[in-house]
Amino acid sequence: MAAAAAQGFDVETATRAYLDLLQGPARARSDAYFEGGYWLILWNAVVAVLGYGLLLVTGGSARLSAWAARVTRRRWLQPGLYALPFTLATALIFLPWTIYEDFVREAQYGLMSQTFAAWGVDQLKALVIGLIGNFLFFIVIFAVIRRFRRGWWAIGAAVTIAFLFLAVAIAPVFVAPLFNTYSEMPAGPLRDRIVAVARENRIPADHIYVSDASRQTKRISANVSGIGPTIRITLNDNLLNRTGPDEVLAVMGHEMGHYVLNHVRNLVLGLGAILLLLFFLASRIVPGLIARHPRWGVRDVADPASAPLFLAFVSVAMVPLTPVMNTIVRHNESQADAFGLDAARAPDGFAKAAMRLSEYRKIEPGPVEEALFFDHPSGATRVRMSMQWKKDHVPNAQVERPALKFD
Template identity: 30%
Template sequence: MKKIIAWTFIGYILYALAMTFYIWIASDTSIPSELAGTMADPATFLNEEELLLVDEYAKIRNTLYFLTLPTEWIFYFILLLLGGARAIQRWAERITKYKWIQAGIYLFWLTLFLTFVHFPFSYIRYQLSVKYNITVQPFSGWMRDQLVGFWEGILVMWIVVCVLYILIRKFQKWWWVISWLLFIPFIFLMMYIQPVVIDPLYNDFTELKDKELEEKILGLAAESDIPAEKVFEVNMSEKTNSINAYVTGVGGNARIVLWDTLLTKLNEDEILYIMAHEMGHYVMNHIVVGISGYILFSFFGFYFVMRVAKWSIRRFGERFHIQHLNQLASLPLLLLLVSLLLFVASPITNAVSRHQEHAADVYAIKLTKNPAPAIGAFQEITKSGLSEVNPPALIKFLRYTHPPMVDRISYLENYLEETDKHLD
């Protein structure tokens, strides 16, 4: 056991050194030579100090991401190996005979321990964001969001874990199928309540105050046959200097939301392009496609977790102090497998997301018929968030749900040039 733990940490150190070397020395973030001097070249819209800040911030942030990535897996593995998973179960069983309360106690301690593991990295990311003037949120506000997220996560997972283990105990062979069937309405429920229950826990949402701008945004929505009646703004200026907008929710709770920082840093045409981009997601049914794909993926995911979990208990159950899958002590094993599966699938889901984002860019150009403001908007997004214009290949592969700015801006510039040629 000591050797396994020792080699686990040695492996982590070697991995950390390899990733640090790749990010700081081996990777190439320079733009293609043919794009030098174009609007996609950060040297044309960032000064020398901003260029240095973008490079530093991206490298530090990417390093932190990869250092943090395996810590959750290592935590679950060590917890199982040392018998901690079983010990927490026994402690919960001594407190109460009620299974649903045992699940709550187990989740509290498991989440608390994992939070302690992640907190140093989360705090460093927060301080880094403050140092580079991305985050303006005071530490007290940041800690409040951490606490809200802690309890929100426990509450949601409590419901999930209680239902899951009831099914595992009652339907040993087909629990994964029934769980998947129940997972489908659960996804829609969470997406439905997200805008009206969960999001307001972190920020204040109001109707867009600029009614003239709202009228123009709703005009674009009408052109796209989107039955929108309101546009919402969120007070993100209390937390960040970066800018964003998004579509959230399903059915009657679907919302188009923009950050209030967007209103102060972009001009009207740039804002209209960003909102047209979000409308593109709605018109092309990206939310529906995303949910459908997630449901299909989750079917195979449940099957994979079931098969590997059963094999792991047969093969390593004695070492993990687990006899059956229906024990609460198996929860870290299930969470470990889910986390690993999501990571392995992330390159595919990221690629699909990047494709959808590009399609929304194209839709927004056709809707607004004015690509020039889009270029200005993307340049300002880069500047305000110190975004990396051309990330290393591995970073893009594993992290980017949007096309890199070099691709988005160069596409828009080419589109603008083609439009000018046709006009001539």
């Protein structure tokens, strides 16, 4: 039956019916917002080099390291103590840029729901988390550098991956609730449909969480987070309030794909491979930079004062590596799209959700542009995939004339 339907259903016509919904000022705003993000990749690196460089050339980093050494003779503890004022200093140095990128720019494009004060409170929470995390990480990573003078880069990368796994595991339970309220999705027909799809794919569905993300942003979103016993599927209240049941089901099917296909684990491992390369390159480049700039006051790579140099190097190196990371993520997202279409069997719901995401993602990039800058398939790619699935699987498929309104 689906084969017969395929003869009368034109994928491109059906795709264009969706893509043409985003026109005029709404499309111009979406394109401008996303294309501006291309430049942010470069500007973030520039700001990082300037900020971390300031700590180096002024001797500020060396003074922080000396302070830690005066406070305690326990060498293993000194990097952790260094991390505390270092985290505060960098947060202050980068604050103007953080305000622009994370608040002003989001507000300019109509994506911010918070007041500046509320946003500031969330930033303070993130700062406290950063203080704790950096304290622990600096202790461990500099212990590795001291102990393994030649192979520290490989062991250091492995330690960083372990920290990433730990962060992913504890974030849903201990970190995310600091920023949002999470509640069980209300009982009803939509939850029943989601649970049915989950059970068909042997996915635990005892708990489906809804976050109050609307207090921060207008973006629709869902995610799978955690590892092992902390894995959970969450959708935000914007998704429930701004979309229809088929859209919600399609998005949740996509998130279930991440769970079944072990994408959380795979992404951490993929990032780990990139980290291994970065640590190796740093082990070859950073010692030479330290030796050539004695005025910085950094003794060697085992000195916590070298932290700004390492971080500046990583910031620069990630510019050419961003397309690599985007490709890894985009591949996983495409796999989850295919899984979600098979699981939810709601191709028009998926196409509508892709269009809503295009409120802030350029909808029709060129192929090279998509390959370099998109960490998710573009709206056009996703709608076309949905319509191809519809042609292949829905008997007597018809081209819809969807009615979606964009602000």
